[in-house]
Amino acid sequence: MNLKLLICALACLVHYSTADNVGRDIKISGGTPASLGDLPYQVFVGYNLGNGTYEFCGGGLINSEWILTAAHCFEVKKDVSKAFVILGSVSLNTRPVSVKTIITHPNYISDAYNYYDIALLQLSNPVKESASIGFLNLPTFSSPAVGTLMWTAGWGLTQSGIKPTQLLKVQIPIVAQSICVNAFSDGKYNETYFLCIGDGKGKDTCQGDSGGAVVSKVNTTDTRWTVYGITSYGPEGCGLQGNRGAYSRVFNYLDFIKSNAVTSASSTPHHCSKALIVVLIAFALLLNL
Ligand SMILES: *[C@@H]1O[C@H](CO)[C@@H](O)[C@H](O)[C@H]1NC(C)=O
Ligand SMILES: *[C@@H]1O[C@H](CO)[C@@H](O)[C@H](O)[C@H]1NC(C)=O
Ligand SMILES: *[C@@H]1O[C@H](CO)[C@@H](O)[C@H](O)[C@H]1NC(C)=O
Numbered sequence: 001m002n003l004k005l006l007i008c009a010l011a012c013l014v015h016y017s018t019a020d021n022v023g024r025d026i027k028i029s030g031g032t033p034a035s036l037g038d039l040p041y042q043v044f045v046g047y048n049l050g051n052g053t054y055e056f057c058g059g060g061l062i063n064s065e066w067i068l069t070a071a072h073c074f075e076v077k078k079d080v081s082k083a084f085v086i087l088g089s090v091s092l093n094t095r096p097v098s099v100k101t102i103i104t105h106p107n108y109i110s111d112a113y114n115y116y117d118i119a120l121l122q123l124s125n126p127v128k129e130s131a132s133i134g135f136l137n138l139p140t141f142s143s144p145a146v147g148t149l150m151w152t153a154g155w156g157l158t159q160s161g162i163k164p165t166q167l168l169k170v171q172i173p174i175v176a177q178s179i180c181v182n183a184f185s186d187g188k189y190n191e192t193y194f195l196c197i198g199d200g201k202g203k204d205t206c207q208g209d210s211g212g213a214v215v216s217k218v219n220t221t222d223t224r225w226t227v228y229g230i231t232s233y234g235p236e237g238c239g240l241q242g243n244r245g246a247y248s249r250v251f252n253y254l255d256f257i258k259s260n261a262v263t264s265a266s267s268t269p270h271h272c273s274k275a276l277i278v279v280l281i282a283f284a285l286l287l288n289l
Contacts, residue, residue: 032168032169032170033090033166033167033168033169034090034153034166034167034168034169035090036088036089036090036131036132037131037132037134038090038153038169039151039153039167039169039215039225040088040129040130040131040132040133040134041060041061041062041134041135041136041213041215041224041225041227042058042059042060042153042167042212042213043058043059043060043061043067043085043086043087044056044058044059044085044086044089044092044155045057045058045059045067045069045073045083045084045085045121045211046083046084046085046086046096047073047074047077047082047083047084048082048083048084049082050082055077056155056208057069057070057073057208057209057210057211057212058153058154058155058208058209058210058211058212058213058231059085059121059211059212059213060136060212060213060215060227060230061087061127061133061134061135061136062135062136062138062227062257062261063135063261063263064123064126064127064128064135064263065122065123065126065127065261065263065264066120066121066122066123066260066261066263067085067120067121067122067123068118068119068120068136068211068213068227068230068250068257068261069118069119069120069121069210069211069230070117070118070119070210070211070230070231070232070248071104071105071108071110071116071117071118071119072108072110072114072117072210072232072233073119073210073211074102074104074119075104075108075110076110078102078104080098080099080100080101080102081098083098083099083102083121084096084097084098084099085097085098085099085121085123087127087133088130088132088133089132089167090166090167091165091166091167092155092165097123097124097125097127098123098124098125099121099122099123099124100122100123100124101120101121101122102119102120102121102122103119103120103121103122103260104118104119105117105118105119105253105256113188113190113193114188114193114232114233114246115190115192115193116193116248116253117193117230117232117233117248118230118248118250118253118256118257119211120256120257120260120261122261126263126264134224134225135224136213136215136224136225136226136227137220137222137224137225137226137227138226138227138250138254138257138258139226139227139228139250139251139254140226141219141251142228142249142251142252143174143195143228143249143251144174144216144218144219144228145174145218146173146174146175146176147173147174147175148173148174148216148218149171149172149173149216150171150172150173150174150197150214150215150216150228150229151169151170151171151214151215151216151225152169152170152172152205152209152212152213152214152215152229152231153167153168153169153170153209153212154167154168154205154206154208154209154212154231155167155168155208170203170204170205171203172197172198172199172203172204172205172214172245173197173198173199174195174196174197175196175197175198175199175200175244176196177191177196179196179200179244180194180196180244180246183196183235183242183243183244184235184246189246191249192249192252193248193249193252194229194232194246194247194248194249195214195228195229195246195247195248195249196244196245196246196247197214197229197244197245197247198234198243198244198245200241200242200243200244201241202239202240202241203239204234204238204239204240204243204245205231205234205238205245206234206238206239209231210231210232211230211231212230212231213225213227213229213230214227214228214229214230214231214247215227215228216228227250228247228249228250228251229247229248229249229250230247230248230250231245231247232245232246232247232248233245233246234246
């Protein structure tokens, strides 16, 4: 529960509130610290405001170059030179890396319905999987069954302006769509675009957690986590009794992801050139013979 709130606090700093016009509570109520390697896909997505401060979201690494996050994190902030990412760290003590491309979903309209709240960031330099850095699998079905416990995580703040220090993780269940339809009484919640997740008992994500992946290993024997949701929006006040959150339904956006998150040819040409060298050497040997 605390975890969710903590996550909440993280999210608060971020665009979550500006995009949704929902002022979520920024107080952390508690959480479970994540250990390095627990959720190795988790990245910190920052955006320098140019005056020594930054805003941030969470994100999830889906391959060597691309990070899945929320569109509302970048609705007006699209200057790649101001964006940065921290990978493979729970305490944010490793060097930030640069971003070369920001792609928000073309149908995303801020302050409308929050539909299409999904974005992709491309790292300037590809990374490899390691004990602390891992890739997410994309889902092969729309949602785990109602009741399935999902993991999500984020860096929390105790108050605005205080730097986040520790990644917190929380487990929250998939719940029936009708719960969010009723909870978000503005009539905008639509299950095509979202998953409804939350135990309603205090485990929650919050503004700073926006863009973070909601994952499970349901129906997979893969060691990698599968991403089903992206933290998008929630009611005012994080972690309050009865709260549920709306999480972008990743399965609905597979076309967008697969058509954009294409890794550059670096690894393929590398192998090709290796093969080519082998062939050339073989040829040289043959000629010598
Ligand atoms: C930094 O810039 C942002 C965006 O312009 C502004 O909201 C914030 O108050 C500024 N913070 C400081 C400490 O100047
Ligand atoms: C796992 O897959 C089966 C068959 O596709 C499906 O019926 C079941 O609901 C899935 N389990 C969960 C928890 O989603
Ligand atoms: C949800 O969105 C889908 C796809 O745009 C649409 O067909 C459907 O009517 C919407 N449902 C509600 C309840 O608005």
